[in-house]
Amino acid sequence: MAEVSPAPPSLSEKKKEAKRAKKGDPLQAAESGRLDSLRWNDSLPNDDPFFLLAGSNEGGFLSLEEIDESEYGFLGGVLEPLGGEKKPKGKKRKRGSGDGDSGVGGSCIVQAEDGEKKGKKKQKKKKKRPRDKKKKKEEGESSDNGEKGEPVEGNAKDALNNDDAKNDIDEGFLIDEDEVYAWKELRLHPLLIKSICRLGFKEPTPIQKACIPAAAHQGKDVIGAAETGSGKTLAFGLPILQRLLEEREKDARLFQKDPDEKPVEKGFRGGPLRALIVTPTRELALQVSDHLKAAAKFLAIQVVPIVGGMSSEKQERLLKRKPEIIVGTPGRLWELMSAGEHHLVELHSLSFFVLDEADRMIENGHFHELQSIIDMLPMLNVSVEQSSQPTTICKTIPSLQRKKRQTFVFSATIALSDNFRKKLKRGLSTSKLSTSDGISSIEKLSERAGMRPDAAIVDLTNASIVAAKLEESFMECSEEDKEAYLYYLLSVHGQGRTIVFCTSIAALRRVSSILHILGINSWTLHAQMQQRARLKAIDRFRANEHAVLVATDVAARGLDIPGIRTVVHYQLPHSAEVYIHRSGRTARASADGCCIALISPSDKAKFFSLCKSLSKESLRQFPVNDVYMPEVMKRLSLAHQIDKIVRKNSQENAKKSWLLRNAESLELAMEDSGSEEETVKCHKQKKISSLQLKKLQQELNGHLARPLQSKTFSNRFLAGAGVSPLLQQQLEELSKKNPSGNMSSQENKRPGFLVIGQDCVEPLQALRSSGREVCVSVDKKRELRRLAETWKRKKREEKKRTREQQRKKRKKAKEGMK
């Protein structure tokens, strides 16, 4: 065991600091770099992004997700590998929010003591653990659930409110050197290592290993490509935090020499913008911001998200605090920049410009805002001193911060041309001159953002680009039966979280309505939803272990929700990149998972083209047990009939309320326009349809109350051949739960049925056990067909020849006889 953190403060020191903090001297307290010194932030207003995101209809940036129309065939870029490591190790890593199980987060916290004393203290701490763990778990859950009852003001307040953090500070924080060895090798700041360990990350992922030395210690620009879920956020996030920490420490040393300087310049209380991180979607910006906040937990560095849908008052308040790191979407960032928002336009001290999911931002040239943001960045080939831009704010920036700006460009799907470096060299001097050009490729984008020719290009993607532990598959069905097959999947194999991707919002609405009628626990996510509803949907999906999220491609990139076991491509995406990102919502951070594409005859050409661009020759076909299908179809047919009536009713109601609203606004009295006969007829029709609806619903409920089984299965005689081991186990569990056969009063109230006997096999398990490998390469298929035809022709010819020979022989024999 070795001490990694700086020596913890003595008790008297801590008391002094606490007093200072109480007296409202937050700055001094913060300077100590310890969490209990962050109380100054406590007084700040509530600034949780989830809390104040006002629903807005400015679909702008995001609504473009559903009208994506790019083509397949993006591959072929040759990237130059940097680090030796090519594939992530198969080792299991502990993920999550520092629940203490890692042995690090919760591990010992002692000052450098030895011998008996140390042992005793350790024992004491061990006793404390269970309660700590419980507390941590509760905290983790509440944040996972997105319960924002107590919204957070930047990571500083996070730190303040976190008892664990306080405990760590009170008790010191000692880390097992063996456990953090891999992180120490990367020469990260001890406080950073501490944060990472509390997150439960025992070792860097390959992309982190490759990027951190280049970005944090060699000061290089980085273009990083690695499979989905491989930890790219920290691959660019840790170098940023490392540099800010190093600079702060150097500055602090300088300030000690110069007592006249004001401490406000040390950056503890916000300061000029140091890192601007741009992501393509709001959800991703919030997620990246949360991830960095967690990593910056002990650092008193502010990370703030700026996204569309956030109220302007909230935004103003956040920006007033002068956060060092901002994560945002291009639309909202540019809106503020073009309006002259001080913190966002004073960019002389910007040390990092990051483009996450960079390739999404250039698709179809949607993002003029991004181009405008890039054009606002100070030019890099002019030194700060020579820059013609106003330098007023530079007065407050310590000289150490005036290093060159670093540019990081990351995605799971980046393709660069062979001569990219040369282009960077050539383009560097001219890139700013041609500002009228559109940004049409990652290369141009990087060049324009000031990427230097010696940039580290780290490509850790494998040939198929998808995550290593992702099992891909497909299911063949007709277009009309897609809903039935989806229902089959979700009810027979509905284990773990599932995302169902639709390409259009209309399809999403249809699917989610049918699933709802069929009693499948599902939420929706698309760009036409208000921001608050979008975040709520994600939170609910995250909170439920077996939930289904029906989403458009708004959810395709970056979304990191643990426990997503299955991704269903209900409609095929428009590009191979989107397929990769969609599929990458599962099998993240060394977990496994599977994706299933539903392929109708009209999807086949697109599907083969997709497989070709991903260099796939064969793919597993998801096994479907046909005995379930008659019952599935029956339920679907009932659900469709119900859906039709419900839709018709809601359309009529909408029409009526629209008429009423307009009449009211015009101050007109509404009269029944039809005759009495018509009114009676209409009334009758309504009654019939309501009765019909009731009847259908009853019938469907009757079906849903029974397990989805084949017709041959007897629900009445459980002792028959229909009792599977699973059913037996379920029955045993049920009898254990309710040994006396008496139901609690709570359960008694519920009239619902309990469904048992379902084959609860995960899709991945089903795929592994009985998925059939099928050739999906058109070329290979053609080749096979050609070979088969040649073989058949040869056989035919051979047969013909032998027949001819036999005929000749017989003829000869006959002649001989004569």
Ligand SMILES: Nc1ncnc2c1ncn2[C@@H]1O[C@H](COP(=O)(O)OP(=O)(O)OP(=O)(O)O)[C@@H](O)[C@H]1O
């Ligand atoms: N060193 C690590 N060890 C274990 N887990 C990690 C490590 N670094 C990051 N993670 C976790 O891995 C998950 C995926 O990380 P992240 O979202 O950064 O992946 P990504 O590569 O950006 O994915 P995508 O391409 O889909 O955006 C997160 O839950 C993160 O907390």
